[in-house]
Amino acid sequence: MTTTQELTLFLLKRVASSIFALIGVFIIVFLVSHALSPDPARLWAGPKAKPSTIYAVEVRYHLNQPYPTQFYYFVKDYLTGNFGIDPLTGKSIAGEIGYYLPNTLELVLASLVIIVVLGVFLGYISAINFGGYRDAAIRVFYLASWATPTYLGAMLAVLGFATYLKLFPSGGMYSPTLTPPPKVTGIFVLDSLISGNWADFSSGIYHLTLPALTLAFLNFGIITRVARSSILEARWSPHVKSAAAKGLPMRSIRVRHILRNGLIDVNTLGAVMFGWLLSGTVVVEQIFGWPGIGQFAYSAIAADNYPVLIPVVLVFTVGVIIANLVADLLYSVLDPRIRLGGGR
């Protein structure tokens, strides 16, 4: 089998397993939202809904049909992008997700960049100084950040950098007195850059910095830890020793042989972390008043808004599945041993 064939086969297997995971997600979400509640229409319509509203919900979501029929429409609706109308706002749920999701992407991407850069940098320093005081200091630092509860870390960031030092705003995505740029990507900073609106761009960066740094600080530890282990492993591997024995320059050995091999795990972990952050920013979004999908989900939970909650949960899970798929693919590209091993 050629390398290309191996890769293709591996890809197909991974895509197939992702599809199975997606089917599983659909079944679980359906069971929780439709089958476990004795009267889902009443629950979905909200605590103070009138009988007419309850009936409308029942008809719209086929809740008066047998479960297999309900499941058919459930899957059909969501696969065709027919997320329905938010009963509280009267707006298209797909449109609402289209507003909130890019905001979360902005926060997640910004923090992911910081996480990877900071994580790898510190992991490298730590590994190179294995056993030394720098290594110990970095390990204490990342363990402390990693062990910090999100709520506490975010609150401390607000108190320290916004309340006392007044370096950043304590919340929000941009100044509410500004006019937002025309929507291109939905990501505020990017759209303001595309439209050349520097006031918006500056305000966007100013508001993004603290929540992104906070999210990064609370999550870079795992990258540092993995980068450190991988680099250490690579550092003591025979091919590195062999390269050194050949008299290759130390800089070349570090970059080409140690760092490059050490980053394989970081790449894949970064992709997984993207999915994790996507669905895990609720607390940070709440504390920083960041209008992201996590906060949207939180509001939907608080308002008993099942018609919104179901597609949001699906978006989260699809995000995680895709991130895992990307991680697998990256891993297989960067480390051929994976696909040669039969595509685990």
Next chain:
Amino acid sequence: MSPKNGISRALVVGLVVVIIVVAAIVGVTITRRTTPTSTSTTTQISPVSTQSSTSSSIQTSTSVSPPPTNQSSLVVEEGEQPDSLDPAVTYETPGWEVVEQVYQGLVAPNGTSVTSYVGVLAQNWSVSPNGMTYTFYLRKGVHFSNGDPFNAYVEWFSIYRTLIMNQAPSFILGQNLAYTNGVNFTVNASTLNSINYFDPSPQNLSVMEYPYQSVQVVGPYEIVFHLGYGYNGYSPYNAFLATLTTPMAYAVDPAVVEANGGVVANQTNSWMFSNMVGTGFYMLKSWIPGQSITLVKNPNYWADNLSASQLNYAIQPAIINTITIYYKPTTARIADLKSGVAQMIEAPVQDYSTLEGIPGINVTKLPIAFGSSEDIYYLYMDQGFAPFQNILVREAVSYAIDYQGLIKDVLGGLGVQYIGPVPPGFPFYTQATAGLQPYQYNATKAAELLAQAGYRATLPNGTVINPNGQQFPSFNLLYTSDSTTETEAAQIIQAELNAIGIPATATPLTFQQYSGLMYTVGNSTQYPMGIAFYSEDYTASIDYVEAITENGYVSTSAYLNSTIMNWAVEAATSFNNQTIAQAFANITRAMYDQYILIWLFTPYFLAIHADDVTGMIPNPAGSGMGYFMFYNTVHYT
């Protein structure tokens, strides 16, 4: 080449990056620093008037002080963002707070009073002797922020729009008004969408001027409300003006609605959900969902050129130019108040001691009526659960709870024990509870009553009495884990009941599951006991009494008693204060003697703002920070 050299280079590169980032941040920050405002005096907050009156007299104006200078902006922070900005849809305090600034109704509470009213879009009004007809004479020269005029046709449209959209809070009007007279006249969505409200045709007028309907236009500036078409049946309603102070009755621009989807029966309007065009002193500048709402002064406000003698507090032009309301968690709000980022915040009463210690901040414990308008807590015992059919058991439960201990432990002492269903601080509370003492804590008596009811019971000293009696069956005590107050109260009540031999198990549900169950008509076998609460829909004692005595929900023990319901009808329809007081007293006594609900406590409500912010006119009807109606009077000293 030693590793040390490589490490040093890496550190140097890292250091350079850090320096660049810090320099950039400092640069951006320095260019964004603002000058903090100064602080000085404190705000005077008057207690709520408990004066009881159902007068139809005309209120003209309250004195309007000249606006101080330097009133550029105010930052306000609270926990929940609006559920909607459409006055016909919003049913939560944050939504009402914003709507009350941008839209206007016919009347508003008269300053701090909860029983008298001032005209807003109505210049004055009269009530027929039988209380069935309210005639409003509207102000002339009123217009929306886009210039469209307000008149009686627009008000007709606005009321019917609310009724036809039929959203959850529409019952506030639907008690007395309906879009059909049930015989030969019905207003539907297409009727509303087809009328020209600024230059009505004779055909349009024939519809709006038809006399046998809930809302009848008499002239361009005169409109009559005929009560008796709603689900209350043909009877007057002495809290009708209170219902008109709610957003349900606020004027919306028919042209704007028509241009953005029109009226659709039983449906919300997505444009109106997040856009606002009203007659009020503020306009919506932006709503960044999940972040903030910004209001700016309406530059085209109809009352801008009125003289001081023509104004009252509810219509006077706004003083502060921009109000931004951010939505954040409590800790972040307190931090922002402390740092001067926010000038007003909303915070639970449990944070009183923290807030009190912040210099430059005014924290006022408002009269208990404000707490009542927010929440009154009680314990229900569903009589579908056999043991609770025994009055001795219910009485035993009433003695088993240490009410003062609950208030101390759960609310830090900042609450009152009360006797419902009239909420403490509201009109007629004193008369309704005259001669009654709140339920007392007496664990010995509780155990004795339980034994008397035939159950094995335990005295506080551990002695088991009636050892051959039945073991009280175990059951779930429901509360919502979303509420800290309920969570803590449930644990304490569980322990106290267990102590006398009632094996209650405090069982939490999420608020969605909890509220879904609470508002179910009938009994609950799974949760025969639970902590429930009630918040006002409009500021009137009858709102609480009707909800608690008439609805038959799980949260009220599925309690339906025809005698009590008749008294409630009497209290709702009479214009004689003595009759109303007597009806409330009868209801209170009957429920008290039968231990139908165990009235627990009402927390106090806090007004929290920077010392230099003043002008708030507190009223339990208000949604501004939960305690005042309008931001137009707010300013800096």
